[in-house]
Amino acid sequence: MIQRRRPSSGLWKIVVWDEPFFQGKRHEFTTDCYSTPERGFSTVRSFRIESGAWVGFEHCGFQGQQFVLERGEYPCWEAWSGSNAYHVDRMSSFRPITCAVHGRSQLLLFEQENFQGRRGELSDDCPSLPALGWGGSAVGSFLVCSGAWVCSQYPGYRGFQYLLESDTHAGEYKHVREWGSHAQTGQVQSIRRVQQ
Amino acid sequence: ASEHQMPASKQQPASPNIAIFEQENFQGRCHELSGACPNLKDAGVDKVGSILVHSGPWVGYEQASCKGEQFVFEKGEYPRWDSWTNSRRSDSITSLRPIKVVRAPRQPLPTRQTKDSQEHKIVLYENPSFTGKKIEIIDDDVPSFHAHGYQEKVSSVRVQSGTWVGYQYPGYRGYQYLFEKGDYKDSSEFGAQHPQIQSVRRIRDMQWHQRGAYHPSN
Numbered sequence: 001m002i003q004r005r006r007p008s009s010g011l012w013k014i015v016v017w018d019e020p021f022f023q024g025k026r027h028e029f030t031t032d033c034y035s036t037p038e039r040g041f042s043t044v045r046s047f048r049i050e051s052g053a054w055v056g057f058e059h060c061g062f063q064g065q066q067f068v069l070e071r072g073e074y075p076c077w078e079a080w081s082g083s084n085a086y087h088v089d090r091m092s093s094f095r096p097i098t099c100a101v102h103g104r105s106q107l108l109l110f111e112q113e114n115f116q117g118r119r120g121e122l123s124d125d126c127p128s129l130p131a132l133g134w135g136g137s138a139v140g141s142f143l144v145c146s147g148a149w150v151c152s153q154y155p156g157y158r159g160f161q162y163l164l165e166s167d168t169h170a171g172e173y174k175h176v177r178e179w180g181s182h183a184q185t186g187q188v189q190s191i192r193r194v195q196q
Numbered sequence: 197a198s199e200h201q202m203p204a205s206k207q208q209p210a211s212p213n214i215a216i217f218e219q220e221n222f223q224g225r226c227h228e229l230s231g232a233c234p235n236l237k238d239a240g241v242d243k244v245g246s247i248l249v250h251s252g253p254w255v256g257y258e259q260a261s262c263k264g265e266q267f268v269f270e271k272g273e274y275p276r277w278d279s280w281t282n283s284r285r286s287d288s289i290t291s292l293r294p295i296k297v298v299r300a301p302r303q304p305l306p307t308r309q310t311k312d313s314q315e316h317k318i319v320l321y322e323n324p325s326f327t328g329k330k331i332e333i334i335d336d337d338v339p340s341f342h343a344h345g346y347q348e349k350v351s352s353v354r355v356q357s358g359t360w361v362g363y364q365y366p367g368y369r370g371y372q373y374l375f376e377k378g379d380y381k382d383s384s385e386f387g388a389q390h391p392q393i394q395s396v397r398r399i400r401d402m403q404w405h406q407r408g409a410y411h412p413s414n
Contacts, residue, residue, distance in 0.1 A: 049340075049342070049366070070342075070367055070395075071342035071343040072341065072394045072395075073342075073394070078284065079364075079366075079369055079370060080367075082369055083368070083369050086278075125337045125397065128270035130271040131272070137273050153279075154272065154274060154279040156268055156280075157367070157368045158279055158282065190270075194339075195338070195343050
């Protein structure tokens with residue numbers, strides 16, 4: 001429970017710069033950006049999320065490594081990909097995460113693909129699935145009942161990130177291939193809710 | 197789907213245990229620790245290449261005697277140095293110690309909630325010595341301070357209960373700072389060179405947490 005009131009804000013806004021530390025060319029976006037080069041930015045090297053939650057991608061067309069981006073300042077690449085599997089010093093496409101409901105999120109995870117095998121249910125953040133007693137370090141499939149979640153390869157929300165949304169293909173992530181273009185293994189050791 | 201049961205052996209709180217491998221991917225010489233080690237080199241560890249946390253949580257430090265950059269380790273597999281650092285500034289771990297976690301009571305808390313019954317409470321302040329604007333967090337993880345209207349720096353911190361880890365950037369990225377119960381009057385007291393924290397989360401003993409998130413089911 002948070003003791004502060006959230007400022008009322010229904011929409012999404014990101015301000016991007018083509019140089020680190022909020023220098024160089026500046027542009028504001030309030031909706032999807034499929035390709036930053038097409039919008040006059042060969043690279044985005046710093047940004048500020050002013051409202052809503054966003055997901056950024058390594059490549060154009062929402063491809064490659066994913067970065068879940070909540071409100072705040074990201075002055076350099078370490079701020080968005082320093083904890084990822086390999087560092088990515090640019091962001092080439094991004095879009096809002098529209099289904100994030102931090103306080104009312106629910107997720108089912110399954111040991112095997114197609115919702116088979118042992119099953120667990122989460123409604124709170126989990127920095128270590130092994131500490132909860134989930135056997136092994138892999139997950140086979142996810143069913144997002146509500147909200148948006150981000151799962152990570154390593155404990156403590158590090159390594160490859162995979163965004164899981166309740167409003168994307170009905171919240172069904174049946175196979176590791178559906179987690180993202182960068183997903184290679186089902187290794188997942190931490191999962192948390194996305195803050196709207 | 198079969199019901200997921202936690203093994204009976206896990207019903208007892210496990211004592212801390214961590215395996216340190218001198219090479220990546222759990223190769224090379226292995227050293228096991230069950231308590232604090234102020235200097236891994238004195239313990240015969242030449243290099244930390246990968247880590248398996250059998251029972252945690254732990255905190256590792258870049259320098260001996262628990263100094264320098266901090267790395268929080270929860271139960272799980274860490275095959276390379278870049279699986280525990282967010283800053284990628286240093287691949288060195290020279291000291292390690294278990295983090296004390298207050299175990300949640302096994303029975304549900306009384307419905308009468310008092311301030312003393314909070315398991316996790318932290319207050320972060322803009323200026324040193326607990327002054328300026330503040331953000332107060334109770335029993336939750338906060339990946340974005342900005343989302344809660346707090347955009348200021350963090351120069352002092354008061355932990356009233358629980359154990360926390362703060363991060364330089366949103367979404368638990370950047371430098372990590374461990375906060376245990378007590379007062380941190382200035383950013384140097386929590387090991388920060390820049391007084392910037394944009395996200396914070398609880399350290400919990402998940403197996404024992406009464407409001408733990410995991411509900412095995414069919």
